[in-house]
Amino acid sequence: MxxxxxxxxxxxxxxxxxxxxxxxxxxxxxxxxxxxxxxxxxxxxxxxxxxxxDEPEEFEWGTGNSNLSDNKNLGMQAAAADPYNWTDQEWTCLDSLWSQMSSWDPNLVDPTTGARGIVGFNPALHGSMPDGFQGSATAQINWGLNYIQESYGTPCSAWRYWQSTKTY
Known part of the structure; x- marks a missing residue:
């Protein structure tokens, strides 16, 4: 009442x-x-x-990648091959890491951090961009796998670090 x-x-x-x-x-x-x-x-x-x-243009990190499945296949094949031999759980961690970084988009540039491509290459942190890196999924994946191995040992170690810092 x-x-x-x-x-x-x-x-x-x-x-x-x-x-x-x-x-x-x-x-x-x-x-x-x-x-x-x-x-x-x-x-x-x-x-x-x-x-x-007009409505302002929205930037959505990791969208618009028409080659998502092709890029993931390239990454899975390269990770499973020598010298990495990363499969199963290590592949799951790598997929999680790069899905969060870029949604596997080789043309992506994060306007906030400057990170570029699938692997989030940042010239301010990683030095000069390797030859053929820009726009090439294969070059980015190869660089990223090598970087993860040298810096973290495995994708799961890199993924754990990324989860706490949002960078790797």
């Missing part, structure tokens, strides 16, 4: 505010604040009349 009373009271207050003109006073105050920053709604045009700007 109390809830119904509160709802009815709230409805009456809203109706009173709407009919009293307080809402138009509030709306006029907002319009004047917008006019202070030269926004739409000043003068004769309103925001609805004004041509709305």
């Amino acid at each position: 109390e809830t119904a009373g509160v709802i009815i009271l709230a409805g009456l207050i809203i109706a009173a505010v709407y009919t009293s003109g307080v809402s138009s006073t509030f709306n006029e105050g907002v319009r004047q604040m917008v006019c202070l920053v030269n926004g739409p709604g000043c003068g004769e045009q309103t925001w609805v009349d004004e041509e709305r700007p």
